[in-house]
Amino acid sequence: MDANSLADLKPVVAVAQLTCTADKKRNFETCISLIKRASKLKAQIVFLPEACDYIGETKQQSMEMAETLDGDVISKYRTVAKEMNMWLSIGGFHQRVSDADSLKVRNTHVIIDNSGSIKATYDKTHLFDLDIKGGVRLCESDYTIPGSSIVEPVLTPAGRVGLCTCYDLRFPEMSLALTQQGAELLTFPSAFTQTTGQAHWEVLLRSRAIETQCYVIAAAQTGKHSDKRSSYGHAMIVDPWGSVVAQCHEGADIAVAEIDLDYLQKIRDGMPVWQHRRHDLYGTINVQTKGRIESEISYRFGQHQIRNSHVFFKSALSYAFVNIKPVLNCFLCSLTLVHVLVSSLRHAKRLADLSQPEVSDLFTAVQTISRVIEKHFSVSSLTVAIQDGPASGQTVEHVHVHILPRKPGDFPENDDIYKELQKHDEDMSVTSLRSEEEMLKEAESLREYFS
Numbered sequence: 268m269d270a271n272s273l274a275d276l277k278p279v280v281a282v283a284q285l286t287c288t289a290d291k292k293r294n295f296e297t298c299i300s301l302i303k304r305a306s307k308l309k310a311q312i313v314f315l316p317e318a319c320d321y322i323g324e325t326k327q328q329s330m331e332m333a334e335t336l337d338g339d340v341i342s343k344y345r346t347v348a349k350e351m352n353m354w355l356s357i358g359g360f361h362q363r364v365s366d367a368d369s370l371k372v373r374n375t376h377v378i379i380d381n382s383g384s385i386k387a388t389y390d391k392t393h394l395f396d397l398d399i400k401g402g403v404r405l406c407e408s409d410y411t412i413p414g415s416s417i418v419e420p421v422l423t424p425a426g427r428v429g430l431c432t433c434y435d436l437r438f439p440e441m442s443l444a445l446t447q448q449g450a451e452l453l454t455f456p457s458a459f460t461q462t463t464g465q466a467h468w469e470v471l472l473r474s475r476a477i478e479t480q481c482y483v484i485a486a487a488q489t490g491k492h493s494d495k496r497s498s499y500g501h502a503m504i505v506d507p508w509g510s511v512v513a514q515c516h517e518g519a520d521i522a523v524a525e526i527d528l529d530y531l532q533k534i535r536d537g538m539p540v541w542q543h544r545r546h547d548l549y550g551t552i553n554v555q556t557k558g559r560i561e562s563e564i565s566y567r568f569g570q571h572q573i574r575n576s577h578v579f580f581k582s583a584l585s586y587a588f589v590n591i592k593p594v595l596n597c598f599l600c601s602l603t604l605v606h607v608l609v610s611s612l613r614h615a616k617r618l619a620d621l622s623q624p625e626v627s628d629l630f631t632a633v634q635t636i637s638r639v640i641e642k643h644f645s646v647s648s649l650t651v652a653i654q655d656g657p658a659s660g661q662t663v664e665h666v667h668v669h670i671l672p673r674k675p676g677d678f679p680e681n682d683d684i685y686k687e688l689q690k691h692d693e694d695m696s697v698t699s700l701r702s703e704e705e706m707l708k709e710a711e712s713l714r715e716y717f718s
């Protein structure tokens with residue numbers, strides 16, 4: 268295979284479907300056989316459903332079988348991920364919690380990378396409490412502690428994955444919040460009941476995909492788990508246009524699909540719904556995300572990934588980071604000239620592609636950071652600039668604002684800074700870039716102003 272065809276290869280993901288029971292060992296073995304099949308089909312990530320550890324026959328049994336994050340089940344999956352060089356989404360396991368209320372668990376979704384490390388965990392936030400008068404009563408909150416935050420999308424080989432679980436599917440706000448945070452794929456590992464599944468499952472999945480313009484990956488429990496409980500199944504993958512691109516057959520199965528982020532971008536560019544939102548009519552979504560393991564977080568900046576350690580400021584919709592190749596060519600270089608960038612969390616190419624709350628958040632961030640830069644460098648002037656579009660000199664196709672402190676005489680002619688801005692990033696060869704150490708130090712010193 269030549270280099271060009273290799274570059275054309277898209278990541279493949281697999282979605283799994285099975286019937287879990289109270290037999291943990293058998294459930295695990297079925298999952299492993301599905302993971303092996305997915306591996307043969309070249310999948311890089313396998314998504315397993317909610318409760319893929321077990322589905323107990325009684326509440327009591329479910330509580331007793333629960334494990335901690337470092338227990339047997341997750342440890343075994345970590346080993347499998349490493350041995351098979353695959354990422355795994357353990358859509359939901361019963362996590363034993365050691366607080367006073369020992370009769371409850373958390374419904375935890377775990378992302379494991381191909382080295383066997385846990386990249387993120389998300390505790391299901393919306394609990395399924397159904398209490399129909401004279402009919403079904405199924406109250407998840409009787410035995411589950413709800414999660415208290417959304418988790419920032421996780422960078423995987425297939426793109427940024429937003430973590431949800433089952434019933435979360437009915438709350439579009441959560442999907443929109445994750446998309447606003449940069450998600451390109453949304454996962455809904457589930458155990459939908461027969462009745463609700465038949466009526467709503469596919470409609471809800473396709474709706475979330477269409478309105479967020481994300482891939483939706485929904486692993487599912489299927490069939491009869493016990494005399495009291497059965498699930499709808501129909502695990503599927505939906506593309507950002509809303510088409511079902513893969514679906515499992517009856518029984519234990521996997522289905523695979525390629526993830527094409529260029530196609531996703533084409534859909535977002537062609538129908539820019541984020542830009543068209545009327546927040547003046549219905550307000551905005553205020554995202555309450557929990558940071559994941561600090562060192563694992565990274566942010567998209569056009570074609571680049573910005574590491575959390577280079578970021579010194581974050582608001583609901585924007586973030587600021589230190590420049591890898593600052594404009595330095597000034598007269599007064601006794602002053603270590605800083606050159607920071609403020610960008611939107613969501614990937615948007617041009618200023619006009621931002622929604623009104625994003626614009627407002629970005630410029631509020633610019634204002635806040637400007638004050639800090641002035642203080643930190645004891646200056647009373649700044650150059651605040653946006654290169655918006657390729658003809659203006661924009662090299663990174665992701666809206667960003669340059670902030671640079673200014674002193675009298677720092678450039679022979681005041682506006683020479685624009686020439687430098689134009690030139691400074693022409694050569695981005697590794698040897699021309701700043702050292703990691705220097706960037707970390709600068710980010711750390713600026714971060715202190717916001718802590």
Ligand code: AMP
Nearest residue numbers: 571589590591592654660661662663692
């Ligand atoms: P523009 O030419 O307006 O698109 O500006 C792009 C800016 O991004 C330049 O100042 C670059 O030095 C900066 N830049 C590019 N890649 C990175 C990176 N990985 N981390 C930090 N800054 C970057």
